[in-house]
Structures are given as C-alpha cells and as structure tokens.
Amino acid sequence: MEKKEIYLESLKTATPQEGRELAIKLARKSVAAIQTDGEIRKKLRNDYAQDTAQLIASSQVIATEFQTIAMANNFWK
C-alpha cells in the first residue's frame, strides 16, 4: 500500500537546520503513508493549517522526529 519511494537515505544531516527540515519531511511522509491520495492530503492540509490544535499536534510530531535525528547526528557537536 505504501509508495516504494525512498525518502530517507540517512538520518545524517550537515547542520541542525537541515535536521529540522528532515524532521518536517518525516512527519509529512507518515501522513502520506496513511492517506495515500495526494489530492485528499492537499485539501486536508488547507484545513488543519488553520486549526491551532492540529498545528500544535504537528509540532509535537516534528519535535519527536527531530529528537531522533539530533541523536543520530550526535547533536551536531
């Protein structure tokens, strides 16, 4: 059912900023793995971007993904 697209080659990123961008990408890919119809996702996204509770919940997902990425990069020390 999932797309066979490879969207995660490595958890390593050159900078913390790129780590944030990867965290956001992973969060989006999880939604895409469940709701596989891109048109429906686009429509849904317009809705939740106006809903603060869902924006905050999305930020929580990003925070969790980022923690994993930061660990993988030894916190970019």
Next chain:
Amino acid sequence: MEKKEIYLESLKTATPQEGRELAIKLARKSVAAIQTDGEIRKKLRNDYAQDTAQLIASSQVIATEFQTIAMANNFWK
C-alpha cells in the same frame, strides 16, 4: 486474545527507510491487537484517513516507534 502471529522478529533493518516501514507496521499492529476484527479495522481506517487530527496522532505513534528502531540500529551510523 492477541493473535499469535509473529510480526516482529527483530528491530534491525538494513536501511533507515526500512526502519520507517517497520515503524508504520508496528503502529498498525498495535491497533490490530486492540481491535482484532480486520473488517472493522478496514472500515475505521477509511474514516480516520480523512481526519487530519487522527492522521497527525498516527504520525506521532510512528515517530515514537521509529525512535526506538533508530536506537536499535545505532541510527544506521
């Protein structure tokens, strides 16, 4: 009550991408452990795939499972 199916042989995966796929699988198996009727799950899934709050909540589960898997694979370093 749980099915005796073995769905988790190992937390090791060859690649980070396969780690994502395992995280999604574990999240689904948890739902299946509670709602054991596959027909009901199928019907429920159609509903929540249209509900952004639930898509985000599912992404949170995937993020947590993935963190565990990433640790188990030493972040594929």
Next chain:
Amino acid sequence: MEKKEIYLESLKTATPQEGRELAIKLARKSVAAIQTDGEIRKKLRNDYAQDTAQLIASSQVIATEFQTIAMANNFWK
C-alpha cells in the same frame, strides 16, 4: 486501592515479539489500576475499540512502553 497482583516480574523478554506483548500488557494494567472494576473496563473496551482516535492513543501508550522494554533488553541485539 491497586490490586496487589504482581504483573511485572521483569522487563526482560526472550524476543522482540514478546516485548510487544509485554508493552500491550503494561498499557492494559495501567488502565486497570485506575478503573479497578473489571466489568466496567470490559464495557468500556467495547466502546473504544470502535473509536479510531482512542485506538491511536492506545497505540501511543504501547509505543512508549515498548521503547522502555526495548531499552531494557538492549534492543535484543
């Protein structure tokens, strides 16, 4: 108020699969510690097993418990 039943002898399990089963058990025992009436729990469970938001929330609990168990087993490496 809690039952004096010993339900957690050890976090060690022989396999990752048994780790999943222990995670599910711990999640259930937490509910039982708060709602001590087994008859009420049985009735409540029929309800939430049809509610995707609650199935997902339960999966989050399982994911967190499993992370602890996986750490305790050094990820079954």
Next chain:
Amino acid sequence: MEKKEIYLESLKTATPQEGRELAIKLARKSVAAIQTDGEIRKKLRNDYAQDTAQLIASSQVIATEFQTIAMANNFWK
C-alpha cells in the same frame, strides 16, 4: 501552593512491579499539585475512570513516568 509533603524520596525501587506503582503514584501527585483540593479530585476521578479517552491519556503519563523510573533502576538488570 504545592503541598510540602515529600512523596518522592528516591527513584530506586526493589522490583519492576514497585516501579509501576511508583509511576502511578507520580502521575497522581502531578494532578494533586495542580488541583490541590482533595475533595474535588475525588469527584473528578469518579468521572474520568469511566471515560476511556482519559484512562488512555492517564496510561500515557504512567508510561512516561515508568520509563524514567526504569532508567533510574538500570531497568532492574
């Protein structure tokens, strides 16, 4: 505002089972720190023990507290 009662002498417990009990205690003490009126808490508890969404959310708190306790005990290895 918080009660000066000492309810956490140590994170060490003799057994994993006692670790679960401590996790449940910590979760309860957090609620008590915010809602300091014991009579109100008693009344509220009757309500949420019938509400599966809240039972699951409480189980999540217990899972997080237990993870900390398990780490503190080196997972009772």
Next chain:
Amino acid sequence: MEKKEIYLESLKTATPQEGRELAIKLARKSVAAIQTDGEIRKKLRNDYAQDTAQLIASSQVIATEFQTIAMANNFWK
C-alpha cells in the same frame, strides 16, 4: 515577547522531590511564555483545574520535564 526573568539557573536539584517541583515550575513557565498576561492565566487555571482531561495533559508535561531533570541529575543515584 518572553519575560527576561531567569527561572532556570540549573537542572541540578538536591533531591528527587525538588526535581518534581522544578518539573512543575517548568511546565508553568511554558504556559506563561505563551500567555503572558498573568491575570488571564489565573482565570484560565481555575477552569482547567476542574477539567480532568487537562489535568492529565498537564501531568504528561510534568512527566516529560521530570524525565529531563532526572537525567540531568543522573537519577539522583
């Protein structure tokens, strides 16, 4: 926008009990960073202290902050 008050000098505490108190303080300071009007916070607090779902959600924040504090103190071993 945030107040320049220094409320976190160190994550070190003398005892686990003080670690709990610091966790509660950090949770409150986060709310204060977003809702900067103390009068509004006071009014809001009266409301949520009667709402079990929010009491439980607050306990989750405390559990997460406490985990960080416990790690910082090497679990007061």
Next chain:
Amino acid sequence: MEKKEIYLESLKTATPQEGRELAIKLARKSVAAIQTDGEIRKKLRNDYAQDTAQLIASSQVIATEFQTIAMANNFWK
C-alpha cells in the same frame, strides 16, 4: 514551501535558561513551517493563548524540544 531562513545554527546554549528560550523558538518555527502565513498565525495565536488545552499541548512540545536541547548540552553539567 518552507522559508529558507536559518533559525537553528546550533543546539548549544550558554545556559539552561537560553535552552528554554531555544525550545520555545523551535516550537514556534514548527508551526510557522506548516502555516506559512504570518498574519494567519498572529490571529490564531490570539485564540489559542486563551485556550488552556492548547496552552498545555504547546507546553508539551516545548518540553520535548527542551529535552533534546538539554541532552545536546550534556544538561549544562
């Protein structure tokens, strides 16, 4: 779609207090990455700052981001 602004140069901060401020900043930047219209965010923020459930959920995001930052700074030991 994301702004190319660099908002995270490093997870290192001089003090725990600055770590809290960075955690709050990261939480806000996640919201901004999803809802890119600053005017809409401003309007939404007025709403959720009055909603305790959302204030608590935001505090949870901050707690998670802070845990990552605290680890990256070896807890400012």
